[in-house]
Amino acid sequence: MSPDGLDLGALDTFLREHVEGYRGGVSAELLAGGRSNLTYRVTDGESVWVLRRPPLGTLTPSAHDMGREFRFVSALAGSGVPVAPAVALADPSVIGVPFALTGFVDGVVLRSEDDLAAYSGEQIRATAFALVDTLAALHAVDVTTGAVAGLGKPAGYLRRQVDRWYSQWQRVRTRELADIETLHARLDASCPVESDASVVHGDFRIDNAILDPADPTRIRALVDWEMATLGDPLADLALHTAYGDPAFAPVLAGSAASTSARLPGADELVERYVATSGRETRDWAFHRGLAYFKIAVIAEGIHERHVRGDTRGDGFATVGEATAPLAAAGLHAAR
Template identity: 60%
Template sequence: MRHLAALQAFFEAEVPGCGQLQAELLHGGRSNLTYRVTDGRSVWVLRRPPLGGLTPSAHDMAREYRVVAALRDSGVPVARAVAQTDDVSVIGAPFAVVEYVDGRAIRNREQLDALTDAEVARCALGLVEVLARLHAVDPAAVGLAGFGRAEGYLARQIRRWNDQWQRVATRPLVGVHSLYERLAATCPVESGTAIVHGDFRIDNVILDAADAGVVRALVDWEMAALGDPLADLGLHLAYSDPAFDPVLGGSAASTSPRLPSADGLAAHYAEVSGRDVEALHFYVALGYFKAAVIAEGIHARHVGGMTVGTGFETAGEAVAPLVAAGLAVLPLGGRSDGR
């Protein structure tokens, strides 16, 4: 890692007693860069925005750090917050540091297939239960009452991801504007207000090494906000579509047919959260729109030579199928029964 000497000085000021640091890039993510940092005794995780980030609001380190710190004693499993800075002179970008959580990460189907059918089901249902637990947290009770304006969250999301498309688009794509217009025309009143993770899927959690049904930590909070909790569920279900596969190199764990169906996951969320999911089709369509723009952003950074690591070359293939899926689930003139 470049800037290791400056990072050493930062750690010595913020983490008393730390020893000589070593850092290595953790592969697998498609957005922020994530490093494992250790002094041989303790281990931390450092996250910073991607090189040449084209969607600045989606890579807010201070925002991510604030919500993780706030949730420490909430019952939602998170890594312990350690330090954060917006001082770009340290490593060339803002960054946040949390404690390393030992456990199991499941990013691809090969890793998922190491689990039995019973373990897969427990894992999938356990994720939904953690999501419901997050949405049950009172923002004011954990110091997040001023984390953002919850009212109008859905309309802002539609506008924001349309704006992000304008920033990252590398080619004209039929359907993107149509999906945006349909979402804007059918945007419902929010179903409620909660702390929203913003990027909830199986590879953004650390599972217990011995029990895949236990979540040790929910990670990657860069898009957290106060907003409509069903937006998290809708995106989680959009990530289960095989159209998302190319974003994670062609074998995303979230798209495995071994996982419970989208309908089954939605029903379980409704049961454990007590929330009405009747209008979920809109939220799934919004999830497809968001996932498509994220995929195009990854593609744009890859073609611009601004990615670090491997597996980015297929992300652009996901964009058109994700947009098409969003249009199918939110057709003109009414709802679809597809999800």
């Protein structure tokens, strides 16, 4: 039986044509996690893959880009940044929407505060700093040559982000929210030139990393590259720190690992990044405000899909509670 969002018959045909060693008899299950794209564990009984496809229902422009996700994972292979092996990319003719297939990377994903309970305080702090070091390594990848170079246009990235997320807000909002309008106006009026050009993950947080079960400071793969591009590295850092705000917790059913008080605070993470990367955090208030703006719009988009009945899995009922507090936090951060 096909799970929601997949046609196993069509997938079987695709795998036979495009995946070497596929044995037939495909089965799939929806994995936990993922507030946006749908993620499945796919197997033929021997090999295991991960399939990612856009969410059900109406999609917002430029979001949920499977081609983008696949191209970045492919381009970063061998770069020293841990990614899953890229396997195949399908166009909409197979199941009605594009999807990306990667190899399955076994490991631990820390989604909730309960997931953190298995580790000591020292292990958690070391893991948080290892993630920041991995972010710095991503931002050190040369974006002027090779496969990465053609994956985006860094110049004007910040201006495009301000415009794009406000446009998204207008498409997905379920309410009027004065703080969003004020925050957008403040970002629009203060948008700086990019500090540098790098690969930007676009959704960097602890639960978008697969960790070694024996040593959580070893990151086996970064996942969820649907918003990756070339742009300002400080946008990634600011977003990573904003995910630590308790206002984000309702997006992950009220218990997000990223918001745990057991993790280092934003100031410590920034200090570690600066020491590792050698970058300065210029225009930091703008970057922090933009990060909260983006998360608030994403939360509202997930909430809107949930109201329409287009989400699958548990934990969506509380997401809409995050939008207004995140917008308020963004206003405070952008002062």
